[in-house]
Amino acid sequence: MSKPVKESAATATVTKPTDREIRIERIFDATRDRVWRAFTDPALVAQWWGRGNKLVIERLEVKRGGHWRFVEHSPDGVHGFEGRFREVTPPGRLVQTFEWDGMPGHVVVETAIFEELGDGRTKVITTSLFHTTEERDGMLESGMEQGLNQSYAALDRLLATFDDKKGRT
């Protein structure tokens, strides 16, 4: 039996700290180790990253220089995403690039910080750096925030249920 999910942080906080960045904060009701696993284990990523849609993990090499490529099968079509890891420091920091097939060669650098809150919850702070303000604003206008909240809601559900071999305290 899993404990009930706290709904205290059901939407992400999205801000624009500079003219080429997006900053996203979201609290998850799980330890940092569990959240890290959900972001880096292909079997777990497949269950939440694609907004609840079918997600094929074609490649996910979680190491400096490793590549990743996911294909999301959504009602509005098939969307490919890919990038490469710049820095992998478990369980606190992950830096990678992000590119959508629909806008090839438009590359975002995403820095994710995983902060243990001390009460069994974890705050994930993601900062996305774009080459231009236009690309940053295009991302904000693309429905990104809604998609993000759908994915994070799927992650909430996963974190509440997934088998943790180390057990929970």
Added chain:
Amino acid sequence: MSKPVKESAATATVTKPTDREIRIERIFDATRDRVWRAFTDPALVAQWWGRGNKLVIERLEVKRGGHWRFVEHSPDGVHGFEGRFREVTPPGRLVQTFEWDGMPGHVVVETAIFEELGDGRTKVITTSLFHTTEERDGMLESGMEQGLNQSYAALDRLLATFDDKKGRT
């Protein structure tokens, strides 16, 4: 018999138009169609891109969204480079990303413009956009300019000799 190479533009002009860009100008003694082919035909790219060193073209898909990956075998080691095409408009404009395996996830957007000068020569203007000034300056301090001039000298030699099925006027 090939005509003698004019040595009027033997080094590239490198400038910093903004705090995140590098601009490179270089004139080649060949028509725009020939220069375009030298930049996009794998058999030709292999002969000049790697500063005269052995270059393995693992992938070169010259189309929007296509990927490229080259591996240079130089006296100081093996270096991988890769990226993706954002825009391919023959024979005048090529936009692609560039990333060196030694600094994975540090992605440059390179826009190359091919200008016909009207006298059988072609000017190539490349503008590289970095995510940060630090990355731009790191590239400038890496010996980029020397490597670039070595590659372009190899390209001069190739352009003077390579078989052009369309013939030369």
